[in-house]
Amino acid sequence: MEEQKTLFIDYSKCIGCETCEAVCRFLYDTPRIAMSRTIDGEIVPLYCQHCEKAACQRVCKRGAIHRDAQGAVLHDPMKCRGCETKDCLIACPYAAFFATCKGVAVAKCDLCKKRRAEGLHPACVEMCPCDAIKFIDRTAIASLKTEASEEAFKRVMAHIRPKKFVD
Amino acid sequence: MSLSSHTGVMNFGFLQTKNAPAINRSVGIIGAGPSGLAAAGLLASQGYEVHVYDKLPKPGGLMVFGIPSHRIPADRISRGVRDLERRLGVTFRTNTKICCSAPMHEEEGDHFAADILGLSDLTDNHDAVVICSGSWKSRKLTIEGSDLAGVYSSLQFLFPIRAIKYAHSNVSMPDVKGKKVIVIGAGHSAVDVVDSARTLGAEDISLVYRRTVAEAPCGKFEIDRIQEMGVSWLEKRTPEAILGSDHAEKLVVHNGVTGEREELDADIIVSAIGEIPTPPFQKELGLENVRKGDVRWLNMTAMDNVFVAGDVLSGPSKIGKAVYSGLRAARSLANWLDLKAQSREAEYNFDADKISR
Numbered sequence: 001m002e003e004q005k006t007l008f009i010d011y012s013k014c015i016g017c018e019t020c021e022a023v024c025r026f027l028y029d030t031p032r033i034a035m036s037r038t039i040d041g042e043i044v045p046l047y048c049q050h051c052e053k054a055a056c057q058r059v060c061k062r063g064a065i066h067r068d069a070q071g072a073v074l075h076d077p078m079k080c081r082g083c084e085t086k087d088c089l090i091a092c093p094y095a096a097f098f099a100t101c102k103g104v105a106v107a108k109c110d111l112c113k114k115r116r117a118e119g120l121h122p123a124c125v126e127m128c129p130c131d132a133i134k135f136i137d138r139t140a141i142a143s144l145k146t147e148a149s150e151e152a153f154k155r156v157m158a159h160i161r162p163k164k165f166v167d
Numbered sequence: 168m169s170l171s172s173h174t175g176v177m178n179f180g181f182l183q184t185k186n187a188p189a190i191n192r193s194v195g196i197i198g199a200g201p202s203g204l205a206a207a208g209l210l211a212s213q214g215y216e217v218h219v220y221d222k223l224p225k226p227g228g229l230m231v232f233g234i235p236s237h238r239i240p241a242d243r244i245s246r247g248v249r250d251l252e253r254r255l256g257v258t259f260r261t262n263t264k265i266c267c268s269a270p271m272h273e274e275e276g277d278h279f280a281a282d283i284l285g286l287s288d289l290t291d292n293h294d295a296v297v298i299c300s301g302s303w304k305s306r307k308l309t310i311e312g313s314d315l316a317g318v319y320s321s322l323q324f325l326f327p328i329r330a331i332k333y334a335h336s337n338v339s340m341p342d343v344k345g346k347k348v349i350v351i352g353a354g355h356s357a358v359d360v361v362d363s364a365r366t367l368g369a370e371d372i373s374l375v376y377r378r379t380v381a382e383a384p385c386g387k388f389e390i391d392r393i394q395e396m397g398v399s400w401l402e403k404r405t406p407e408a409i410l411g412s413d414h415a416e417k418l419v420v421h422n423g424v425t426g427e428r429e430e431l432d433a434d435i436i437v438s439a440i441g442e443i444p445t446p447p448f449q450k451e452l453g454l455e456n457v458r459k460g461d462v463r464w465l466n467m468t469a470m471d472n473v474f475v476a477g478d479v480l481s482g483p484s485k486i487g488k489a490v491y492s493g494l495r496a497a498r499s500l501a502n503w504l505d506l507k508a509q510s511r512e513a514e515y516n517f518d519a520d521k522i523s524r
């Protein structure tokens with residue numbers, strides 16, 4: 001099997017500068033990595049983690065979400081019917097599906113599929129000023145985690161999945 | 168030559184693809200902050216000959232001379248700059264200020280400029296110019312005593328800390344060791360001043376803000392963090408005057424809760440209440456119209472072939488916004504020269520370029 005590469009953001013290195021979102025927006029109009037401000041004022045990018053067991057893929061009734069050979073979870077606009085329930089958007093534990101209000105109903109990260117085909121890395125990884133975004137083999141993520149990154153990640157999760165609403 | 172990611176590099180040339188043909192066009196970019204570097208990367212990737220001018224001794228703009236180094240790794244930016252030079256052939260001319268009629272020594276960092284060129288030197292020598300000169304003039308306090316010694320703006324305070332490395336006789340570090348420091352404001356630069364003052368050995372630091380923590384632009388997380396470090400957080404205090412004979416000694420504030428007037432001891436007072444844009448040649452370029460989008464060509468100024476991007480256009484923003492603006496201005500510039508080369512300017516679809524704001 002090919003290397004399964006995905007994104008990992010070390011939120012403890014991130015300064016919330018929006019560069020990832022900016023380059024993504026420049027390339028794709030609707031950014032697939034998006035800044036969010038937590039109640040405590042931390043500004044963080046929300047992004048697709050290309051989960052091994054992707055909830056979005058499981059809930060999509062149209063089979064519009066699949067995984068490519070390198071492990072990227074892809075959304076196929078040809079199969080997507082832009083259903084009103086937007087199950088994918090709700091199922092994503094990382095709030096990484098984005099409603100577009102345009103032709104294609106939702107947008108998500110494809111790890112810069114076109115760029116990868118040319119041997120380039122995802123644009124957000126290349127341009128992050130703080131080296132906070134890594135494009136790495138899924139199995140290597142654990143080695144990048146630190147106490148600080150885990151703490152920061154927990155704060156992000158508490159923001160997107162507040163305890164009071166989830167059991 | 169590898170196209171794939173260079174670890175440890177802020178890759179401004181991230182758009183480079185394998186078969187970009189060299190084209191016989193030259194562009195001058197004024198300012199090597201994130202907007203200028205992003206524009207340089209895009210244009211160089213498309214085969215342009217790119218020259219970047221900056222008045223400071225090192226490219227990077229506020230990423231290098233404003234934001235404290237503990238938050239942004241300087242190496243990654245300088246490697247990105249080197250990559251632009253070596254891989255994409257971008258030429259950097261540092262210590263070079265581009266001027267019109269503006270008086271000298273007005274903003275932080277002006278004294279580094281050893282060389283002064285006029286905008287017309289650039290328009291004469293390049294097919295197009297992009298102004299990416301940022302927003303460096305600090306908003307000053309206007310209360311009584313604001314011009315006493317020991318009163319700084321955030322950039323006056325932060326700039327020398329980063330610039331001292333480039334040893335210049337006109338740069339002196341704020342002497343903070345063992346002193347009482349009061350910082351006014353609650354944005355990210357206020358927090359940066361607090362962190363830097365602490366690193367420099369300040370004895371006692373207070374942050375004074377006219378509203379409450381809930382309204383602080385830097386957010387509660389940061390306020391909590393600096394309080395844990397021992398910084399006093401004084402909210403709902405509006406500065407009214409600075410007292411002192413030849414040097415700041417006290418900050419007088421109005422306490423919005425008790426309605427009382429308070430005198431806070433201070434050796435150093437730093438106002439971090441924002442920056443304002445300092446475009447060279449504001450009027451000639453019609454920047455007000457560019458801001459409103461009232462132009463014939465996206466990001467183009469009133470002068471033909473002269474474009475503008477980043478904080479100089481938007482006012483103080485963020486690295487990402489500046490990068491985006493730089494990329495868009497560069498794309499717009501390339502489209503403009505393409506159509507112009509074929510005398511087809513009229514076909515440019517302004518609205519199509521405008522959709523993604």
Ligand SMILES: Cc1cc2nc3c(=O)[nH]c(=O)nc-3n(C[C@H](O)[C@H](O)[C@H](O)COP(=O)(O)OP(=O)(O)OC[C@H]3O[C@@H](n4cnc5c(N)ncnc54)[C@H](O)[C@@H]3O)c2cc1C
Binds near residue numbers: 230233322478
């Ligand atoms: C203290 C502080 C902290 C900040 N923290 C953050 C943060 O955490 N996250 C974030 O996203 N943003 C932050 N910012 C904002 C961010 O740094 C700016 O928005 C961004 O750098 C703007 O980019 P720019 O390219 O438009 O301009 P700048 O980065 O300002 O670069 C402009 C360049 O132009 C040069 N120049 C100016 N005039 C001339 C001239 N006449 N001739 C030649 N050269 C000239 C300057 O020397 C400078 O190098 C912070 C800003 C400050 C001041």
